[in-house]
Amino acid sequence: MALWINDRLGVRAETEATDRGAIVINVSDLRDASNNTDVIAEKLVVGFDLLRNFTHTRVVVECKGGISRSPTIAAGILAMDKDVDLSICLGEVAQRVPCTQYNYDLVDSLKKTLKSMAKYRHLVEER
Numbered sequence: 002m003a004l005w006i007n008d009r010l011g012v013r014a015e016t017e018a019t020d021r022g023a024i025v026i027n028v029s030d031l032r033d034a035s036n037n038t039d040v041i042a043e044k045l046v047v048g049f050d051l052l053r054n055f056t057h058t059r060v061v062v063e064c065k066g067g068i069s070r071s072p073t074i075a076a077g078i079l080a081m082d083k084d085v086d087l088s089i090c091l092g093e094v095a096q097r098v099p100c101t102q103y104n105y106d107l108v109d110s111l112k113k114t115l116k117s118m119a120k121y122r123h124l125v126e127e128r
Contacts, residue, residue, distance in 0.1 A: 003061045004098045009052055010060050010082075012075050012098055014067030023059040024051055028070045034106035041074070041114040048078035072101040077111050080124045087115060087124050 003011030003020050011020070015029060026048050031041065044062075051060050062078070064070035072094045080090040091108065095101045115121045 004067070004100075006075055006079060006094055006097045009058065010048075010075055010079060011062070012067055012071040012094075013061050013063050014071075015063050015065055017063075017067065020059065020061060023061045026051075026060060026062050026074070027064070028062055028074045029064045031064070031070050031074070031107065031110075033069070033104040034110070036107065036110040036114075038110065038114040038117050041077075041110060042118055044074055045077045045081060045114065045118075048074070049081045052078065052082050068100045068102045069104045070107060072098050073103060073107050073111055077115065080115070081121055085124070086126050087112065088126060 002018055003013040003023065005011040019025065026044055028044055048060050048062065051058050062071040062075040076087065076090040076094045079094065080087045112125045115125045
């Protein structure tokens with residue numbers, strides 16, 4: 002079963018049972034480092050579009066273990082959906098999914114991806 006970040010967005014490991022009626026976005030093909038921003042952007046946009054355009058749809062982001070890649074991408078989708086800074090969403094996901102263990106190379110890839118998307122670059126605070 003998925004660990005739910007909110008009522009419509011969750012994460013899980015591939016080995017977990019599928020939640021009834023949830024649409025799964027698999028991010029197992031992502032690596033902990035050196036990801037193509039186009040691939041990440043595609044996954045973010047799919048998740049965001051599902052949440053935005055299908056109001057009763059539940060979206061589950063899954064990866065092999067459900068502790069690094071899926072929470073990272075879910076945080077990006079959440080930031081896009083809520084239109085808030087990514088760092089806030091990374092914290093929210095970690096709070097709601099206690100097993101989260103962010104890989105910061107992947108988080109950096111997510112930040113680069115959001116910066117490359119004109120509509121979402123404001124979600125990544127410059128420090």
